[in-house]
Amino acid sequence: MIQIAIIGSGPSGCYVADMLAKKLPDAQVDIFDKLPTPFGLVRAGVAPDHQHTKNITRQLERILLRDNVRFIGNVTIGTDISYFEFKRHYHIIVIAIGATLDRPLNITGDTLEGVYGSGEFSRWYNGHPEAAALNPTLSQNVAIIGNGNVSLDIARLLSKRSAKLLGTDITRQALEHIHHASIKEIYIIGRRGAADVSFTPAELQEITALPNVEIIIDSTQIPEVTPSHISDDKRRNTEKNLEILRQLHASNQQHVADENNIRIHFIFSATPIAITGTHNQVAQLLLTKNRREVTGITATNEQFTLGVGTVISAIGYRTASIPDIPYDHNKGTLAHHEGRVEPGVYAAGWCKRGPNGVIPANRADAMNIAKTIIAEWEHTVSPPYKDGFAAISTLLDKRNSKSVSYNDWYKIDQAEISRAQDGKPREKFTRISEMLALLDSR
Ligand SMILES: Cc1cc2nc3c(=O)[nH]c(=O)nc-3n(C[C@H](O)[C@H](O)[C@H](O)COP(=O)(O)OP(=O)(O)OC[C@H]3O[C@@H](n4cnc5c(N)ncnc54)[C@H](O)[C@@H]3O)c2cc1C
Known part of the structure; x- marks a missing residue:
């Protein structure tokens, strides 16, 4: 089985996951995010009074629910799990960490x-x-x-x-x-x-x-x-x-x-x-x-x-550099050639092309990078065994780091919706500790 890690659950990460999960049905696609909550700037950048734009999360949500896709939140690449550890345990890595600086x-x-x-x-x-x-x-x-x-x-x-x-x-x-x-x-x-x-x-x-x-x-x-x-x-x-x-x-x-x-x-x-x-x-x-x-x-x-x-x-914005991942200091993005960072490692979205383009632009970009990956991997008959999330999960346990599953996110989501008042669609938790405490209490 091909193990794929996507780092970043913003629109770019989700769109790449969608295409890879469809075209490589035997692959396991794990989407990691540093936050317990998915969807990147759709949740944390798009203006709160533009709910029609934020509703795109419904579409992204369906991607996270695909059979061979798994959301794993509260895991930061470069802090909780190193880049080398991801490379050791996954065949393909797509970095889609946006431009946060x-x-x-x-x-x-x-x-x-x-x-x-x-x-x-x-x-x-x-x-x-x-x-x-x-x-x-x-x-x-x-x-x-x-x-x-x-x-x-x-x-x-x-x-x-x-x-x-x-x-x-x-x-x-x-x-x-x-x-x-x-x-x-x-x-x-x-x-x-x-x-x-x-x-x-x-x-x-x-x-x-x-x-x-x-x-x-x-x-x-x-x-x-x-x-x-x-x-x-x-x-x-x-x-x-x-x-x-x-x-x-x-x-x-x-x-x-x-x-x-x-x-x-x-x-x-x-x-x-x-x-x-x-x-x-x-x-x-x-x-x-x-x-x-x-x-x-x-x-x-x-x-x-x-x-x-x-x-x-x-x-404008720059991508935060992460230890050991090639970085282009002039552009403020990951260093890559047409989306290829290193063999088996790819970039997508704002960390690849810089902070330009609205949400739909990331779909076209994701499609291109997914095509590149599929062309390079679809004929790989028996890739060397890699243990994907099983190994990452063991490392997180050893480090006392708690990851958040899709079901956990669902609980956070429902709690935010149910505590909203005055016609608000949700009242967000603004601290990770609050979100984790909520999960511990259920
Ligand atoms: C203020 C603002 C408002 C915007 N409003 C609109 C709008 O109204 N309409 C529109 O179409 N577009 C809008 N955009 C543009 C849109 O948000 C972007 O096109 C899109 O979010 C880029 O997607 P991305 O997945 O590349 O990055 P992001 O959406 O930034 O997603 C990156 C993800 O990576 C995660 N991440 C970062 N670092 C790490 C790490 N080290 N380890 C693990 N995970 C990590 C982040 O938590 C995040 O979830 C707006 C942008 C900004 C900045």
């Missing part, structure tokens, strides 16, 4: 209190155990750096009145924290122009439709026609985004300002160059204005400051 701003002041990465911030409101204790400083004025959908997610969640967040699976702690913060101004800052944003029009429209939000845009920043440097594949989205921004600007002209509203400012063509603080707490963000030249974006001599007490950077 926030890219730092790398500017003066980026370690002050009040500076957060969007990864840790979104894990916080999503109840990821590694960020549950974040308790972020949420000042009246918040800067969000980056022009992708994650910036819009964060601005939207910080702007929604708490009643609008009921019915979502934001944690109770985050809901209360945001409710008690008296946020007034949110600045969404991009280094390039309005035509270059990576927002999807639907997400942009969503934030602009919030009843208690005023959008502030400098109309001179919105080009009248789509600039020629925009590539054909991006042109449609760009045109829609620019149209939304133009309409917003026009409707704001007739708007009567309401001091209870939150004002979201879109600031284009600006790069943060320093954060200054008082008593180790963020107080100001210093930016330089940029202009587009034939060769690309260039900084000008013009600078300005924003008085903010919170800075959230949403400028």
